[in-house]
Amino acid sequence: MAAPRPARPRGRRRRALAAVLVPLGFALSVLALWEAVVRIAALPPYILPAPSNFFSVLVARYEPILMMAAQTARSTLTGFAIGVSLGVVLGGVIGSSRTIYRMVYPALIGFHTIPSVALIPLFVIWFGAGPHIAVITAVVVCFFPVTVIMATAIATSAPELDDVLRSLGATRSDVMLKVALPRALPQFFGSLKLAITGAFIGTIVAETIAANSGIGYVMVVATNSMDGALAFAALSVLAAMGVTLYAASLFLERRLTGWAYRGR
Numbered sequence: 001m002a003a004p005r006p007a008r009p010r011g012r013r014r015r016a017l018a019a020v021l022v023p024l025g026f027a028l029s030v031l032a033l034w035e036a037v038v039r040i041a042a043l044p045p046y047i048l049p050a051p052s053n054f055f056s057v058l059v060a061r062y063e064p065i066l067m068m069a070a071q072t073a074r075s076t077l078t079g080f081a082i083g084v085s086l087g088v089v090l091g092g093v094i095g096s097s098r099t100i101y102r103m104v105y106p107a108l109i110g111f112h113t114i115p116s117v118a119l120i121p122l123f124v125i126w127f128g129a130g131p132h133i134a135v136i137t138a139v140v141v142c143f144f145p146v147t148v149i150m151a152t153a154i155a156t157s158a159p160e161l162d163d164v165l166r167s168l169g170a171t172r173s174d175v176m177l178k179v180a181l182p183r184a185l186p187q188f189f190g191s192l193k194l195a196i197t198g199a200f201i202g203t204i205v206a207e208t209i210a211a212n213s214g215i216g217y218v219m220v221v222a223t224n225s226m227d228g229a230l231a232f233a234a235l236s237v238l239a240a241m242g243v244t245l246y247a248a249s250l251f252l253e254r255r256l257t258g259w260a261y262r263g264r
Contacts, residue, residue: 046226054232061233065218069237072203072214075131076241079138080199084192087143091150092181101155108151112144116198117205124210131213134206141202142195149191153184189253196245200238 031051037043038050045053058065094100094108116137123133207216215234222231 046228049229049232054229054236057229058233058236061230065234065237068214068218068234069241071131072134072207072216072238073241075134075214076138076199076203079135079203080142080195083139083142083199084146084195086139087146087191088150088188091147092154094147094151095154098155101151105151108144108148112148116141116144116202120206120209129210131211133210134203134214137202137206138199141198145194145198146188146191149187150184153187154181185257189249189257192249193246196249197242200242204238
């Protein structure tokens with residue numbers, strides 16, 4: 001029986017193009033429906049501005065909005081990088097030892113149930129108000145889901161395979177680097193998607209409470225002045241940043257964990 005032919009480059013390009021155009025078409029359809037509903041219902045802009053309204057505000061005030069968005073992006077990416085790095089290291093340590101896992105994991109779950117944004121007033125007391133509060137909040141928001149999921153993924157990664165490899169002379173570090181961590185990559189990228197959204201949420205909430213810059217601060221100014229168009233313009237920039245970071249993580253996931261989805 002002849003071997004199946006490999007997928008043609010043209011077919012791959014079509015699938016890649018469809019992966020971009022289908023979500024884009026859905027987003028444009030939602031914006032068109034939104035525009036129609038606002039115009040038909042004659043809603044005032046301070047309640048719900050039409051997309052054409054807040055996009056015009058975004059064009060007219062793009063310099064200050066982008067300056068504030070850059071501050072939010074710096075805080076989010078810094079906190080995201082630190083929180084994910086700490087989460088991977090601590091999750092690996094907890095998951096690699098049954099004793100540490102049994103001792104630390106329940107406490108870790110307990111801390112994870114505490115809303116991270118509820119700690120912002122304490123951060124202000126401890127470290128003072130400023131943009132660094134957004135970074136600290138993003139670190140805390142990203143740290144716990146990555147740590148919990150990585151610890152669980154490594155602790156449950158084929159214990160029978162671990163025993164076989166150890167009987168063949170593999171060291172604990174060999175098993176960790178060549179078996180446990182690669183098998184935990186799909187779960188890691190799942191936690192990364194949670195961390196991305198959580199990092200932006202934590203940063204925005206911190207900026208609304210304890211900072212005088214960033215998209216969160218723009219939201220405070222917009223709501224205080226009843227400027228709905230400015231608020232939605234800032235939110236649209238925030239959504240674009242979130243989608244970009246999500247797409248980057250999805251690209252890395254497909255590159256590094258394609259073997260896990262081969263059955264598809």
